[in-house]
Each structure stands twice: as C-alpha cells, then as structure tokens.
Amino acid sequence: MSFDYDLFVIGGGSGGVRSARLTAAEGFRVGLAEEYRMGGTCVIRGCVPKKLMVYASEFADAFEDARGFGWSVGQTSFDWSKLIAAKDGEIARLEGLYRGNLEKAGVECFDTRAELVDPHTVRLASGQTFRAKHILVAVGGRPFVPDIEGAEHVITSNEIFHLERQPGHILIVGGGYIACEFACIMRGLGSEVTQFYRGAQILRGFDDEVRGHVSDEMIARGINLHLGTDVLSIRRLEDGRFSVKCTNGSVSVVDQVMYATGRVPNTENLGLEAAGVATGRKGEIVVDAWSQTNVPSVYAVGDVTDRVQLTPVAIREGVAFVETVFRANPTRADHETIPTAVFTQPEIGTVGLTEEAARDLEPIEVYRSSFRPMMHILANRSERMLMKMIVSKATRRVLGVHIVGHAAAEMIQMVGIAVKMGATKEDFDATMALHPSAAEELVTMKTPVRSA
Numbered sequence: 234m235s236f237d238y239d240l241f242v243i244g245g246g247s248g249g250v251r252s253a254r255l256t257a258a259e260g261f262r263v264g265l266a267e268e269y270r271m272g273g274t275c276v277i278r279g280c281v282p283k284k285l286m287v288y289a290s291e292f293a294d295a296f297e298d299a300r301g302f303g304w305s306v307g308q309t310s311f312d313w314s315k316l317i318a319a320k321d322g323e324i325a326r327l328e329g330l331y332r333g334n335l336e337k338a339g340v341e342c343f344d345t346r347a348e349l350v351d352p353h354t355v356r357l358a359s360g361q362t363f364r365a366k367h368i369l370v371a372v373g374g375r376p377f378v379p380d381i382e383g384a385e386h387v388i389t390s391n392e393i394f395h396l397e398r399q400p401g402h403i404l405i406v407g408g409g410y411i412a413c414e415f416a417c418i419m420r421g422l423g424s425e426v427t428q429f430y431r432g433a434q435i436l437r438g439f440d441d442e443v444r445g446h447v448s449d450e451m452i453a454r455g456i457n458l459h460l461g462t463d464v465l466s467i468r469r470l471e472d473g474r475f476s477v478k479c480t481n482g483s484v485s486v487v488d489q490v491m492y493a494t495g496r497v498p499n500t501e502n503l504g505l506e507a508a509g510v511a512t513g514r515k516g517e518i519v520v521d522a523w524s525q526t527n528v529p530s531v532y533a534v535g536d537v538t539d540r541v542q543l544t545p546v547a548i549r550e551g552v553a554f555v556e557t558v559f560r561a562n563p564t565r566a567d568h569e570t571i572p573t574a575v576f577t578q579p580e581i582g583t584v585g586l587t588e589e590a591a592r593d594l595e596p597i598e599v600y601r602s603s604f605r606p607m608m609h610i611l612a613n614r615s616e617r618m619l620m621k622m623i624v625s626k627a628t629r630r631v632l633g634v635h636i637v638g639h640a641a642a643e644m645i646q647m648v649g650i651a652v653k654m655g656a657t658k659e660d661f662d663a664t665m666a667l668h669p670s671a672a673e674e675l676v677t678m679k680t681p682v683r684s685a
Contacts, residue, residue: 234353236365238264240559241355241365243347243503246273248535248547249371252329255555257338265340266347266357271331274373274536280395280582283414285320287576290421292655294578298612311423313399320394323516349504352530356504365531367558369517370510371551372503374496374536383467386475387490390415400424400489402476406436406464410575412493413447415645416456417578426456427485431463436575442601442633446619447577448639453615463491474505474579498537515539522565524554532558541568573650574642579616582645585652588623588685596626598681600658602674606638620674622658626684629657634675644672 242253245267257263289311296306298306335342346358349368356362368400376389388396390411401424405416408430420426428435428451435451435458436444452458459479467490468476477485498517505512511519511527519538524532532554551567556564573580591597600622609616618638624633634648651660666673 236262236353236366237363238262238341238365239263240367240369241347241363242371243349243355244273244368244371244373244535244537245269245271245331245342246371246373246535246547247275247544248551249369250335251272251372251548252369252534252551252554253339253340254335255552256559257335258339259555261559263338263340264343264363265335266343266345266355268344268346268358270328272324272328276327276331278391278394280544281327282320282324283390283418284576285323286394286413286422286633287578289316290418291578293421294614295425298608298614301612311399313422314397316422317395329399329485334661348502348505349508349510349531352508365530367532369551369554370503370505370531370533371535371536371547372499372537373547374498374539374542377495377497378492379494381464381466381471383475386467386469387492389492393491396489402427402487402680403489403491404429404475404485404487405491405493406430407493408432408437408460409493409495410436410577412491413451413577414575415491415493416458417451417454417482417576420454420456421578427487428456428458429458429462429464429479431480433460435460436581437644438587439575439581439583440621440633442590442621443583443635443637445586446603446617447575447579447581450579450616450637451577474671488535496536496542498539500537513539518668520550523557523563524550524566541571542573543573546571568648569657572645574645576642579618579638580641582636582641582643582648583634584645584649585631586623587633587635588621591623591625591632592685597632598624598626598658598685599683599685600624600678600680601682602678604674606671607669608639618671618674620671620678622675622678624658624659624681629659631656631658631661638671640671644675648675 239261240256240263242249242265253263299306314488347355347521350356357616380418404427406429416428463480465478500516518533520538524534534550536542553566556562572584602620606618621635623633661676662675
C-alpha cells in the first residue's frame with residue numbers, strides 16, 4: 234500500500250509541532266495541517282501571552298514597593314493598547330519561529346482544516362486528500378461556556394487577548410487557574426474585578442491550605458470574590474455594558490463578562506467516527522499509555538486526550554510518540570509528579586501530592602512555614618509566603634511540595650527534580666541553606682506542624 238506521508242499531523246500546537254519536526258528530522262515524510270496559527274493555544278492565546286500580561290500587571294506593585302526602598306516614583310499610567318500591540322508582535326515572532334523550524338526540518342505545512350476520512354486518509358478543507366501510514370491528532374481544546382441566557386455576550390480566554398479597550402469593570406466566572414490568573418491580571422492592570430465561583434473554594438484540586446491562602450490574598454488585593462455564586466442570565470444594556478443576574482438574587486452591571494469554566498477537546502467534525510476512533514464522555518480521544526487510539530494507525534497527544542492539560546505534557550507525549558513509532562524505542566510519557574504553576578498574585582508552585590490526597594494513601598507528616606519575605610518588609614506589604622511539604626512517615630520520601638509567593642514557579646521547577654528522584658525529608662535537611670533567600674525555608678523546616 235502506498236502512502237503520501239509516513240506521518241500526517243492534524244494540529245499545529247506544541248504537541249503536534251514537536252512530533253512533526255522530530256519525525257521529519259529522522260528522514261520521514263511528514264505533513265501537518267493547522268487551520269488557525271502555528272503554535273496552538275499556548276503560544277497564540279494561552280501560556281505565553283498570559284505570562285506577558287502577568288508581567289505587565291505586576292508593575293503596579295513594583296512602583297508602589299519602590300518607595301519603601303528609597304526610590305521616588307513619579308506619576309505612572311498604563312496603556313492597554315500598547316501592551317496588546319507589544320504582545321501581538323511577540324506572538325507573531327514566535328509563530329514565525331515555529332513555522333520556520335517545521336520548514337527547516339522538511340515538514341510540509343497546510344494552512345487549513347483537516348479531518349479524518351478513514352484510518353489512513355485525511356481530507357483538507359481545500360478538498361485535497363492524502364494517505365498517511367500514521368495519523369497524529371493534536372488539535373487541543375477550547376474554552377467551555379455553559380448554555381445560559383445571554384451566553385452570546387461573554388468572552389473567554391481566547392478573546393481577552395484581543396480586546397480593543399481595557400474594561401473598567403470585568404466579571405470573571407470560574408474558579409480554576411485560568412479564572413484566578415485573569416482576575417489577578419486585570420486587577421493588577423487597574424480594572425475593577427468581580428469573580429463568581431459556584432464552589433465553596435477556588436482552585437479545586439490544589440492543596441486546601443494553598444487554596445485558602447491564595448483566596449485570602451486575592452481578596453486583600455481588591456478582587457471582589459463571591460464563592461457559592463453563579464450566573465443566571467446576562468443582558469446587554471443600551472450603553473454597551475452588561476446586566477448580570479446571579480444565583481443569590483443580586484444584579485451586577487459590568488463592562489465585560491469573561492467565562493473561564495473549563496475546557497473541552499476540539500473533536501467535533503473531525504471525522505473520528507468515520508475513522509472508527511473512540512471518544513470519551515467529554516469528547517476526548519481515548520488513548521493508551523503509548524498515545525495510540527483503538528485504531529492502530531491513529532494516535533493523539535495533548536489536550537485533545539484530556540489527560541493532563543499542560544503544554545509541557547503535550548510536548549513530552551509528542552516526543553514519546555516519535556520514540557515509539559519512528560525510532561523503535563517504546564516510550565511512555567510519565568504523567569506522575571508534574572511540577573505546575575498558577576500565575577495568580579501571589580503565584581503558586583506545586584509538585585506531587587496535596588495533603589488531602591497523601592493522607593488518604595498513607596500516614597504523613599506536614600511541614601509548613603508562613604512568613605513575610607524580606608522583599609515585603611521595607612515595602613510595608615502584608616502579603617505572606619506559604620511553603621508546605623508533605624512527607625511519608627514510612628519511607629520519609631517527600632510526597633509533595635507547595636509554595637505560594639514570589640518566584641514560586643521558578644522554585645518548584647528545581648524542587649520537582651528532587652521530588653521526582655525520590656528525595657527524603659532528610660535529604661532536604663542535609664542540604665545547606667542559601668541565605669538570605671525565601672527558598673531556604675524548604676531546607677530549614679525541622680518540626681512537623683501535624684501528622685495525619
């Protein structure tokens with residue numbers, strides 16, 4: 234049987250691009266179709282532009298804190314349009330790099346939508362069809378908006394990066410990391426922020442103590458957080474603002490409503506049924522540990538599989554796919570002990586088990602330190618850092634580490650190496666402290682605050 238390609242990739246995000254580039258570098262014929270822009274959610278409308286906006290939003294604190302260190306700071310102002318233009322320029326640069334690297338590797342790119350016809354055939358929106366020995370689906374996911382009255386008026390994390398004007402008052406609906414991050418971003422940039430979350434506490438799935446700590450700090454920063462609250466309806470007013478009726482009976486008038494209530498896989502109208510590819514309850518493509526679907530020639534990586542929705546995970550899955558299929562080196566992507574960060578203000582860095590998950594598995598000790606970091610003393614800022622370590626009583630292994638505060642993400646990347654290697658509490662204790670630093674608390678917490 235003859236094929237046009239050894240591999241055809243549907244989707245030009247982080248996982249798809251990495252898979253295509255590595256496969257082509259091995260000398261195989263590779264095609265890739267992307268209907269929007271190269272780089273996917275992370276580069277175009279996710280991690281990268283979000284982090285740029287996080288940086289922008291932190292300058293308000295920096296200007297204020299500088300006075301405590303002897304600096305005279307003059308009048309400051311923020312220009313939303315300048316930030317968006319600078320962000321757009323950087324995204325265009327990165328997209329060019331992604332495309333250029335694919336072309337250098339020998340990948341043939343198609344700027345159009347593709348769908349499966351059968352286990353070895355893809356059809357482009359242009360009408361072209363190609364036969365491929367292997368097909369990799371890496372189309373990612375999209376924001377989910379529930380079916381409520383007035384849903385047509387809301388924006389999501391896709392649109393907020395392209396608003397022409399900064400909203401004076403924004404309502405953000407949701408309690409996950411995207412909702413919380415944008416609540417902090419918009420507040421830092423000067424918008425009035427209201428946040429609704431229907432649950433009892435934000436950031437479900439994270440350590441309970443971390444959740445409470447961050448919630449308190451967000452409120453202290455002026456975010457009007459309402460827990461146990463949801464939207465009933467949204468109505469556009471004559472002046473362009475929105476009247477929002479919520480479950481507690483109150484009505485809010487805001488300039489913009491953003492929903493960040495989860496993401497769903499982009500599997501509609503992809504031809505999966507025609508190819509016989511099985512999907513799950515949320516529409517996710519069901520794969521095994523090797524990222525292979527129930528159809529042997531079809532694989533899937535990244536958010537479309539709804540395993541772990543993180544860019545580095547999609548990339549690692551893509552690399553494992555190439556090792557397995559094209560390098561004859563069967564490799565599984567390891568989804569255990571993944572360091573992750575939430576860029577709230579203060580930010581969160583976490584790796585391993587939460588206290589709640591760990592104590593359900595075995596007896597544990599909890600080490601904890603909460604303190605005002607040195608950088609906040611002269612600035613007269615009350616915000617506190619939180620560091621927490623979960624330790625197995627039986628093996629003394631560190632099962633989880635949770636940090637809230639400045640540079641938490643940078644710290645947790647390094648801590649993640651130790652936790653992944655199976656470091657014990659005594660290994661941490663035997664490590665010399667680096668003074669003065671906030672991170673030294675990780676090796677100086679000697680007495681557990683509780684056992685469970």
